[in-house]
Amino acid sequence: xxxxxxxxxxxxxxxxxxxxxxxxxxxxxxxxxxxxxxxxxxxxxxxxxxxxxxxxxxxxxxxxxxxxxxxxxxx
Numbered sequence: 770x771x772x773x774x775x776x777x778x779x780x781x782x783x784x785x786x787x788x789x790x791x792x793x794x795x796x797x798x799x800x801x802x803x804x805x806x807x808x809x810x811x812x813x814x815x816x817x818x819x820x821x822x823x824x825x826x827x828x829x830x831x832x833x834x835x836x837x838x839x840x841x842x843x844x
Contacts, residue, residue, distance in 0.1 A: 773819065775832065775835060775836075777818065777819075778815050778818035778819050779807070779815075779832075783807045783811070786806060786807055787803055787807060787832065787836060788836075790802050790803065790806070791833075791836050791837075796837075799833045799836075800826075800829040800830045800832070800833040801829070803829045803832050803833055804825050804826055804828075804829035807832075808825045808828055808829055808832075809825055812825055815828070
């Protein structure tokens with residue numbers, strides 16, 4: 770496993786969608802929405818960008834957790 774930044778495998782549009790979701794949906798469902806709206810439709814491109822197979826559910830949890838940490842830095 771390696772550490773990557775979100776911008777290495779997500780497009781600007783996808784990052785914007787996640788940011789909008791983080792502000793508008795309950796925290797408890799953020800990972801499900803990220804998986805449904807961003808990861809699953811783009812899973813093959815994301816796997817290619819990361820150069821490894823990924824589990825969409827685990828990746829969604831990781832993105833939601835990283836997003837929470839990112840937003841806390843700016844408060």
